[in-house]
Amino acid sequence: MAILVSLGAVLAIVVIALIGAQVGPLQYLLGILVPYAAFAIFIGGFIWRVVYWGKSPVPFRIPTTAGQEYSFPWIKRNRFDNPVKLWEVLVRMFLEVFAFRSLFRHTRAELRGGNLIYGPSKWLWLGALMFHYSFLVIALRHLRFFVQPTPEFVKTIENIDGMLQIGAPHMYLSEVMLLTGLAILLGRRFFAPRIRYISLANDYFPLFLIIAIATTGILMRFLFRVDIVGVKELVLGLASFHPTLPDGIGAMFFIHVLLVSALLAYFPFSKLMHMGGVFMSPTRNLVNNTRMKRHVNPWWTPPKFHTYEEYEEEYRDLMKEAGIPVERE
């Protein structure tokens, strides 16, 4: 059900764009208004969500410590899995964000003949890494459309990305890696029973959406060629807030753009916000120095507890009898 609905939603977007692309005035909507609106929702929504999170304080310092604590000079500590200094926690975060450190720990537990066996399991890590990095590379390559002249680093990325020089135009490594990564991520949801069990439409929809984006992008380069000069003119116009709509760009482009717009607009209201959340997760981004430094909870209230005076009042006779010193005889 979740799969069908998600797939249906993505197909509906494709169909809407396909129809819209055939109708002149709607091209204006699809090519200019919708991307603007989607981008505004993305930026606004992203900021709103981060501010919403940020409005709640972090009352307690609760990092998940994943290595030896700082104690004695003669005990080797694990700086980056159990940081006590700011730069150490920055390294921890860097490894988390750029190398998916925690996912790399992933193991697989199996019960065989009454014995539990834990094996390494790197598929999720690999799929996630391939997907995210190739997505980043592709996003950066798209800067070619937004900036004139094309920045040098974008050209460098393109050269590296296309270095295999297979096919004409050259196939990009990132295209293959993106689809492979997506296939791994989607394949897990289809075929790994536990992952299938926990998957919601919220999980399938973005995957299908991104697959559709990648596919239309690739189709535009290889099969349904679009007018690349027109595309650049349109995108440059959007970027400089002087949008124009050149003629004869090709329907595939409008499909691609509507899918991307859907992704942008969906982003702030979905689990995709893990992109922002990963930086703000208190079990990862805090130093483990709670005994070295006092941290203040902004909503702290004094504890209402059973004081020693009350305690002695209740048990004075028993205490005296047992020879335990008391404050008042």
Next chain:
Amino acid sequence: MAKELTPQETLRIDLRPPKQDWMDIPVNIKEGIYCYPAKPEKIECVDMPNAHKWSPVEEDWGLPENWKEIFLEGFRERLDKHRTFKIFMDICVRCGACADKCHFFIGSGDPKNMPVVRAELLRSVYRGEFTKAGQILGRLAGARKLTMPVLKEIWYYLFQCTECRRCSLFCPYGIDTAEITILGRELINLFGLNINWIQEPVCNCYNTGNHLGLLPHTFKQNIEFLCDDIEEFVGIKIEPTFNRKGAEILFVTPSGDVFAEPGIYTLMGYLMLFEHIGLDYTWSTYACEGGNFGFFTSLEMAQRLNAKIYHEAERLGVKWILGGECGHMWRVIHQYMNTFQKPVDSLEEPISPITGTKFENAKSLKMVHISEFTADLIKHGKLKLDPSRNDHLKVTYHDSCNPSRGMGMLEEPRYVIKNVCNHFYEMPENTIREETFCCGSGSGLNAGENMELRMRGGLPRANAVKHVHNKYGVNTLACVCAIDRAVLPASMEYWVPGVDVAGVSELVANALIMEGENERSVNLRGEEIPGRAPKEEEAQEDV
């Protein structure tokens, strides 16, 4: 247990999920899994709301009419107070990395014990009640409304999580199920749905200072009984002091060690260690509980119970505080206490009076862990040790969840063990240190009525012990946690017969060569140490 399952029966675990969607499987509250509800008087005792009689297996849980409002209002309030809660509700991508990391899932195969689903139980309510998408799309967006069956399900699984944080280690975003369980338990405590195994210790601790409800004279007597045992087994008379003003150090340890085997041997270990080094310290009958079952009730309750330690340290005028072996006690002390309580000016930065070592890592809180303290003593050669007295022991070490994932104290206890035992073997690497498995009964789930749950949750730990038991003949499971000492013996008996559980300080004291001691032919348990029977020694002396 309703009916006693043999280990073989318990092991029939299917880790594959059922066909049916988890939202379609109504909660089935089973005997052997759930814990008995809190007695009303134990709730009233600490002024918590809606103390009432009820039963989890009955239809009506006796909730106030506006329970939904209370729950949702409490939910909203906690979202505003804890960034963790908001983020953990929003960013899970359901990648499944946590699924098989939970000891309860591995041991039961119940899909709702996968940390991701455990969190989704609450997250679905969050979406259904607080987010637009959830309200419009409903189930399609993984959302549902809060209903009585939903509440029952949440309740049931809140008490099948030991807040061990193993899943949070593997989560790419550090989503911490312990945090969700802590706040979830706060919510059900808004209308009196705690379990008695947690609530009664809370009430006891509030009044008498310890979970067991030992009155001041009983607490003192119990420790004096243990001193008698030491005199008998070791030949040394120890006279500890209680509530003594002007002592340099206040010592606080979980009260379980005052009372029950094998924790009492650990406590004897402390007494002997302190005697050996001539430590100027005192016990307190008022702040006589290191453990903190308040932490399993609400953060506020944790703060209220924890307040006694500083309060007493100030009254007695000690310089700093030494803490005994306990798991969740150290989570609270290490990560919460310095925020819970205002600093006490009279305390000083802790310095070991024996070695002069400054405990840099505790300079603000002024509270040091006994394993840190002991490791420093050994490093400086301040303890005379004869590890061969532990030669009949083949030892492995169980990292407690909290000191490993909520503190990072991994090497200190190992260093101590390796200096007092000659035969030490590590369990497989995926089951120790930061990846350690819970004993299966933490966070207040060490009751008797939920034995099936405990044995299931204890399986991964026990299975790793079994591995070293079979491979190296390991017969001793060392630990630095009072709950471990209380529950692992049962788990070992069930899964790995032939393995005893011992606190690290017990092993230390057995190896300790004390001035004026006897021939030490028996250990602290009064058991003969193989090869050290007194007769043989006399015979040797004759020759």
